[in-house]
Amino acid sequence: MIRAHAAAECVEALAKKWAVEIVQTLERGPRRYNELRKEVSEQLTPKVFTRVLRRLEAENIVRREVVNDSPPGVEYRLTAFGRSLLAALDDVAELWTRRHSP
Template identity: 45%
Template structure:
């Protein structure tokens, strides 16, 4: 009850400079959450990630990893061998973000039923 102010408006109303905006934009990307969760187990190769996250296309996997690398959440290590070998792992910041994701997941699991119930009631009323 301390950071309990309206402060998103303190930055320029959620434009590019607001930290929350930066973070929520990251989390909104469809695969970021899954990739970070997958990497919590330890370093992994591109192929292992692709198998773990079934449904992801190579393009989206690479794209997601590049963004995470650019933002300092993932470290990328290339071994100069043939065939190529590349390993990814979370940085300290990345592991820290994983902690936040777990908080979000726990909130989600606790309250998803309420949301679903509300949605069900809403579609009922509109059908009526």
């Protein structure tokens, strides 16, 4: 039962639109807001993108840090929990491929 609950939590966290794309982009390292948005999809409006990032931050998938560089800004990176979702994504993709490949 615990395993089923954990799987359900994982699916719920990643089922939100753009969550997988953001997690996979941050796998390659921290990104500033505009850089991340461009890599994920320039079709995303800033309002929607900010809403998704805030939700992922609230769920402890990404961490937002204020950067005091020039120019100042914010940077997003995966948390340990966010990194653990990458392994789950890989497992799901591998299982799906094995079951659905000719």
